[in-house]
Amino acid sequence: MAAGRVVKVLSKTLPQAVPTMLGIVVLNFLLLKMLPGDVADTIAMEAGSATAESMAALRERLGLNLGLFDQVLVYLNNLIHLDLGKSARLGAPVTTLILGRLPDTLMLVLTALGFALVTGVLLGWIMSAFAGKWPDRLISVVLIFVYAMPGFWLGLMAIVLFSVKLGWLPSNGSASIGANYQGWAYFIDRLRYLVMPALALSLFYAAIYARLTRSAMLEVQQQDFMRTAAAKGLHPIVMQFRHALRNALIPVTTVAGMHLGNMLGGAMVIETVFGWPGMGSLALDSVINRDFAVLLGILLLSSLLVILANVIVDILQSWLDPRIELR
Amino acid sequence: MKTVPVLEVLDLAIGFPAARAVHGVSFEIHKGEMMALVGESGCGKSLTAFAIMRLLPPGARIQNGQVIFDGTDLATISPRELRRIRGNGISLILQEPMTSLNPVLTVGVQVAEIIRQHQNLSRAAAKARVLELFDLVGITEPHKRYDQYPHNFSGGMRQRVMIAMAVACNPALLIADEPTTALDVTIQAQVMDLLDKLRRELSMAVLLITHDLGVVAQWADRVAVMYAGRIVETAPVQKFFSAPQHPYSMGLLNSSVSNGEGAWHYTNHRLSEIKGSVASAAQATGCSFAPRCRHVIAPCHGGQPKLEAVEKGWLATCCRAQNQEERIHEFA
């Protein structure tokens, strides 16, 4: 895909993303305002002692004596400087805390998304190829069950099977502590820790993509251009790959892009189950400790990630589907 | 004719699980000849055309008969051998140019694909050949067009792309299923002109599926009329239009609006319709057209009449076709 096309897509989608971003910031701000007490209270609590005068001074310094609108502006200004405040419990800046956890969460979520896409598309393809026959029916029934299972419970059951009974996979953490693996061994080690949480997070989505791919593939098969492709003397596998699959992937990517946010939410629970040191366990810690600056920071950052994902999906779409005209 | 026909269809029967749709159709097409297969929608003409390439819709099956092409029976050869013929020996143009090209691939790739499938050409050589073909079918600025997508093309232009694709490997036979039905009248003529030019230049046989008798009169050499899954008349075009043998052919001509020479026209002749519908042909015994025929005589109910020669190269399945005197009298 030409770089020019990417620029074109960006110039079209970014202006749409900015208002959403602003809206999320405002929403976040309002949630912050919903909290009992304000930041000054939090800081005072942290300090352990406070007088009325020092509180007033603190409020002025933090801009809390301003009108609501001005407060939003102050909040926005802080955001632009990547300042989300400080964790009441850990004392560290929220931004630093979150960014420290982000890579692990992204690894988990992106692996799960990738796995869900590959498995889902593959299963959907198989189902469409055997539409109405027993492989289709069998997979359908399995998917209906998978689609109804809570991911975290699936994870717990996987621990019972693969860690407790079979002893194949570790059940807690994201890497062997103190093992100091290098190169290939390091990769394998990380992978062993990643498999179960990623699987637990992804199966629900894999079920969605499988059903979607199945119906999209069946729809594509009836299109005239598939008959044209057959009339060219193409091998059925080439027809499926080059002609059918790419068309069927268009709806799947649209939906998958919308799922990133859900997966970030789902990752919270999964991370807790597997002791995965990501944003999710940080969020849970901050809920337990009522560390709202961190919690809201995570909410904000996750939302921004979703917007980013939407932009990426738009670019991907314009590549998959040239009919999306760039006006 | 002494030459071996390019395609010989023998007693071809096509059926769905519930019912048979084509009952033993036979015809042949010769080199460089444009033969038109005409009839109402649902008469089985498209099924017949698709069956030749074994591209029947799901559920439909060839139940009997042979499709002889290049000395082999396409109805029974292996899928692998069939793929060597599809696109190479026989190619296909579909009715709807808006949907017959893959929307997510560039037209260049889609035309190059058929060349690379059948000829051992490098990517660059295939592209050069595609540009040549685009030029041949009248697509201007082939270089620019190569990298564009179907949605950048008008209907007529897409049909030109389809034609470029179809003639890419110099096939001996081109099957065109209503290639101009979805196009504007002016574009129709251009596309038919192009097909006509190409079949002469490449001495390619064309099987034209259509319900437009105007198109038949102007471009086809020979015509076969299908009714309810059977060929009821096959004749050279001039003879067909001047003196149709089968009452159904007469009905078709009477109900068509055409400016072709010798054809009926609503300005000088009242358009008539054929009473009833194809559905009424399902009944078992007798000529399948009898329920709708205005000239029924006793033998019509005796059994399905055979395709019999009126004269050389002219056949019809009508009990009364042999009685020329009476026929001309009735028709006039």
Place this chain on the structure above:
Amino acid sequence: MNAHSPRPSATAAAPGVAPARKKKTGSRAWRAVRHNLPFLIGASILLAVALIAICAGVLYPGDPRDMVTLPLSWPLTDNEYPLGSGSLGTDLASGLAHGAQASLLVGVSAASVGLLIGILVGAIGGYFGGIADDILVRITELFQTVPTFLLVIVLVAISGPSLPIIAGAIGVATWPTVARLVRAEFRTLRSNDFVLAARSLGYSTTRIIFGEILPNALPPIVVTTSVLAANAILTEAGLSFLGMGDPNLVSWGSMIADGRSLLRTEWFVTALPGAAITLTVLSLNLVGDGLNDILNPRSESNR
């Protein structure tokens, strides 16, 4: 993909005769129900779960958190407590029954909140169009961008974990799905003949929206409701598992959390409530799919 059956358009300008779909499709719908095995299975399971939930207090009087027997007896080993007991000697069967109550309650009320907001926003935006619509669409998009589960957690963390708060939070986080659907329905329906007729008769806007258009937009909304309830149950389970559920209720999620520490040995304590969630969500999904086939006959092939 989302083909809806063609809407009958009322030619008569008689008041209050928005074409009622039920009348026309009644007998055909019944036949469709009887031939839809997945729907029947789903409906039966759902009915059974609902029955257990309603009768939980009668079947298992007393607090399901009470110690009633020896701790950690495996299922099918004790005739009195056929599903075994938890770590504190609680009766798992009683817990599951009471958990059904909590889950269904959350599912139903969260879906209602989501429906209420979604229908209001979607109906207003879809019917009026213009600036109101633009703003509402923006807000809908905004709420779709925020990760649902995180938003629920933040709301519950701020407002405190109680069943109404949890249900409300889930509803607030999930209404965009309904809003988009209702908006699309209203946009297609608002120019129909029966709406024009109602308008020409001088009906109030409220009456047109809720009395004339909404009944015709109901079938897809009904289908979405079951999905909404299923997702609400899953979300509530996740919340309770994280310890953010209503502390006064036994829910399936909290039972799973209780069983977590026993995973290495008495894994059935975790497995059973999870299976209950799966079965309930499964039944709701089957009912939703079934309703979709029954109410939109044209779309049955794409499932």
